[in-house]
Amino acid sequence: MDITSNYFTSKQFNASKLSQSYYYHHTTSQTTSSSSPPFLHFAIALSQVTSTTKRLLKEQILTNILLVYLYYDRRKRNQDCCSCPTTTTVITSLEKNSMSSTTTLHATLLAGNVATHGYTLNIGFASISSSLCTSLQCSKTLLRQKIQKKGEMGDAAASIWSGSGVGSSGGTQSRIDGWGIQKKKRKCLEMRDMIDVISCINDMNQSNGDKGVEKRKKDAMSKIFSVVHHPDELRFAVKIFCNNMRTGATLVTVMRCLAAAHVLHKYNRINADMEEEEEEEVVIINENNNNNTYYFKVRPKKSNQNNRDCKSKIKQDIIHAQETFRSVYARHNDLKSCVVALVLGGMEGLLSACDVKVGVPVQPLLAAPSRSVEEVVLHYAENIPSSFAAVTSSSSSCGKGDDKGDNEENTVENRCITATNNTSENDASDDIPLLTAEYKYDGQRAQIHYQRIPSADDGGDDAQKEDMNILFFSRNLDNVTVKFTALVEWMKSRLQKLEMIRSFILDAEIVAVKRCCHQTNNGQGCSSSNAETILLPFQVLSTMKRSAVAAADELDMKRSSRNDDDDIELCIFAFDIIYLDGKALVEHVLIDRRKLLYQALSPIVQPGYFEFANSIDIVLNPTTDDLNSNSEAILMLESYLTKSIGPGRCEGVMLKSLYSKYKSSDTREKSGGFGGWRKLKKDYVDTIADSIDVVPIGAWRGNGRKNKWFSPFLLAVYDPDSGDFQSLCRCMSGFSDDFYKEKSIFYSNRLIETKSSVVSTNENPTFWFDPCEVWEIRGADLTISPVHHAGRGQMMGSAGEGISLRFPRFVRLRDDKAPEDATTGRQIIELFHSQSQRQNVMK
Known part of the structure; x- marks a missing residue:
């Protein structure tokens, strides 16, 4: 039976051989x-x-x-x-x-x-x-x-x-x-x-x-x-x-296939036990x-005889297994553990053995771009659940039960109940906010894992001593702790006395800052009341040398004798917590996760070192297309956006439902609905709402003074379904001469003679590259193209055609992303449809 057949079975595997031609x-x-x-x-x-x-x-x-x-x-x-x-x-x-x-x-x-x-x-x-x-x-x-x-x-x-x-000859005979x-x-x-x-x-x-x-x-x-x-x-x-x-x-394809194979294997094993036929x-x-x-x-x-009756059940089981496996892997990003748990314990073993764990990164929630304040308000207002009373009553999902006495254990559930009850009393007479807006900091996304572990020293006074393990993971789940050793040591010094907190996982942004202290009248040094943090752009953080990061600060925090205006430092802005003291919080709504974050880590807050993300909560009214009922929310959000990009020195704002769970499996392609995150940047008035992350796949030889360099570059987006890099545009704007020189040398060592098997395009550049890095670009608008293949085959009425970006301009190198983390073809289609809807409204 052909391995490509839907009817392939493998009740037993006990022999393999090649024909005499091999x-x-x-x-x-x-x-x-x-x-x-x-x-x-x-x-x-x-x-x-x-x-x-x-x-x-x-x-x-x-x-x-x-x-x-x-x-x-x-x-x-x-x-x-x-x-x-x-x-x-x-x-x-x-x-x-x-x-x-x-x-x-x-x-x-x-x-x-x-x-x-x-x-x-x-x-x-x-x-x-x-x-x-x-x-x-x-x-x-x-x-x-x-x-x-x-x-x-x-x-x-x-x-x-x-x-x-x-x-070329068969058998097992010796030959030349x-x-x-x-x-x-x-x-x-x-x-x-x-x-x-x-x-x-x-x-x-x-x-x-x-x-x-x-x-x-x-x-x-x-x-x-x-x-x-x-x-x-x-x-x-x-x-x-x-x-x-x-x-x-x-990876997504492989996980789907493993889940399907597991279900089919289970049914084959049941049938084999029933029939007891030869292997x-x-x-x-x-x-x-x-x-x-x-x-x-x-x-x-x-x-x-039961095969036909089982066919529908098998299909349902496969879909359920695929969704379960991907969801579990999103919160427990250790494929080896997931595979072993699935094979040995089935779906039950997978769910019980592979949960959120300190030291194993969780896939981060990502946000979809929005073009205007009106659009994002309408998006959330249209998707408010019809039975909102049920949603608010479940907002205490991180803890339920009777009030605890003074002697009860200080668990995550008890702390959550207290926080929710206190807030409910204060807001009983007010409208309930459904939406929160946060500063979108121009830094590096980081997932911070913390756990107290027993010390290796035994006996004597050291028997009660504990060590602290702190890890930093990047947006694409790489361990980048070595880049932030100064922050690690600072956190250890602050958490040393916070013994009640045993473990946590934070979602945060690390930003380059300048810490300024204003002398008080009594001559006192820097304190929380007179400290000022000036945010610096991402380029400063990306160009900081590892040695500079490692030697960022002394642990005694004495700043009075230093000229802080000359120092580039790092600050952690925490905005979410997904694990606390042995309990996963991914199934808890944001309003409760945020309360737990504030309660647990407020003691270590210090301006310029560790802060909570700046945020405001917004009240929304359910609506379909009438924005007048939410005019106050629009004005509030517009004012907050202006503040974030002005004095705040941020990229824009992030919008989140206060009653959304941390559903990592829905991040890359599924950002819709009331639970998804949205981002609104300062240049939202552009036709293209967001920058696009692309991968260089080829280039031509430059003309005139650029004849020694590659120009233009052929850029592509990623299709996670096929694993292909689909061309989007040519780009020759936004590059400096130094960049041209650097990348011409870089890609000269990565040339391939023919187009890679994972590249999809009708372009034919002079040089082909092995996809290896990510660039951020912007452009004017998107258009249907017979040459470029971005989103090809996924749009109605445009078979064989893709989407291209007009007037692309290079913004920066994204060395924090892998090629597979580039913008996807499906996201390009969403941007294209959003652009078309806006143009129709303007007409």
Whole structure:
């Protein structure tokens, strides 16, 4: 049965073999006795995923191969085993098309071993190419030429391997390949082999100063390259070592496929237990010796009379499993833990084992752009829940029950009840505010994790001592603690005496500031009453050197003898709390989360160091299209917006429902409804409401004085469904000469000969780039384009056409974002429709 078929099943996986047209033959007995499946199955599945641009077909292939691995895991896993290396390896090798430090953690799991730290490869281009040249017996010149032609080292290596004549004759007989090297019958390259080598290389990276590390890395890779039996094995082995999978299988796609495979596997197992029939055999064959079409074949399964009745139930279960898995991963961003919990405990185990946890970043809530004050007020007013009384009564969802006595434990629930009751008494006679507006600070988004842990010292007076662990995570969930060591030490000094707070996770913005102290009449130094914080733009923060950040402040906070106007400092502006003292708050409404934030951390507030985000609450009246009923709210918001961009020195304001939960899974594409966040920037009067984050994918040679540089650049947005970068526009405005020079050198080292398989455009630039960084741009307006592919295929009545941006202008480099964090094609479509609606109103 074809692996791309909807009817693919894998009741058992116990054999794999290639037809006589291929070099290697793997017997049933070898596979059955092995504790790990062949790497070839993984490689062939990825090859088919890479070769298609159809999203549903990609998902079908991935679901089917994962179904095979799930069954293999269940069959091979011992009762004492606490992890599932096969499935985890497959899943995490695909996520984000990369083997980054986080994903390598999961990809290097050994049988029964649950790792607790990230793994890194840190393998240089020269080391990989040297190992390849040794294994393939080819020259570096040939490899370099192939890389220029194919665009990626993995494809280049597979091309050389195929051209050498390996695999052109069948069987397991010894033969001479195109390079005069005798090929003998060898063992199958297994998934365990790849895991072992990756783990070994990770251990080598821990040996600081060892001069023999690079040689040992080459030897380890050569062990893999020397036992490959198929070009796809070599292709994806190299891609793993290069940290560049580029299969088009996004993390969201992989999670959907795993959830679907889990449900199908569960139903297959139930049917197998009921029928008690013989185990099936799964084989890989090539029915046509002249092409590379592969099929995963299984013996047809006996028909079950209940199959038709179960079909609808299975579909519902798959949808529920996909939504649940993505929601859980949003709050527990550790894919390894989620995979293990799902495979071993099902959905119940996933929900119970993978909740918000200190040290594991939570996917941040993001905001959708708005163009005007009227638009954002109308948006929230139209989406006010009809039964608002029920919403307000549930605002105390973070705690319910009777009043607690004085001796009751000071839990999160009790504190929340007290805060809510106090506020309800004060606001009993007033209109209830539904909306809050906050300053949108021009800084770096940060998620701050804090936990008190027992000290390593034992005995004596130190027995009661505790250490404090503080971590900073960026917007794209990278650990950036090392960049903010001064803030870490400052927080420790302030939290030292706040013993009642055991742990928390904050959502905050880190902003570059100038701290100014005005001397009082009595000559006293700086205090909260006479301190002033001047906000600085993001460019100041982004250009600060790590050494400057680390040496920001002395811990004694004595400022009287320093000239603060000459110092660039950092300040934390906290606006949300999503975890407090062992309890997750993501299901609690914002009004309660904010009260808990103020109650818990007010003691450490100090201007210029740690502050709460400036905010006001706004009363709204339900309406459909009449803004007169909310004229007061509009005036209040307009005044607040003006204040934020004037004296406040901010980008604008953020709008949030006070009765919205922290639903991270709805962030990137689903920002509508009453619960979504909106942002209103100072340039909201422009046709394009928000800046656009794009990825350079190509360029032309400049003319005139720019003939030594790349100009213009071809820029693209990201499609998370297909994993493609879709072209949006050419850009040649907003660049300085220094920037032109810097980026021309930068991209000269990242040229590829042909368009990448993950790039979608009708443009044909002189130079193609490997997508690797994000730029922020602005433009005049959006228009339908037959050339550019942004949002292609997702608009009604515009099949084959995309959207382009007119008069684009470069704003800044976004080094805090990965290419996959760029603006999506769907967001471009939303901007286009919003622009069209506004133009119709103006007419």
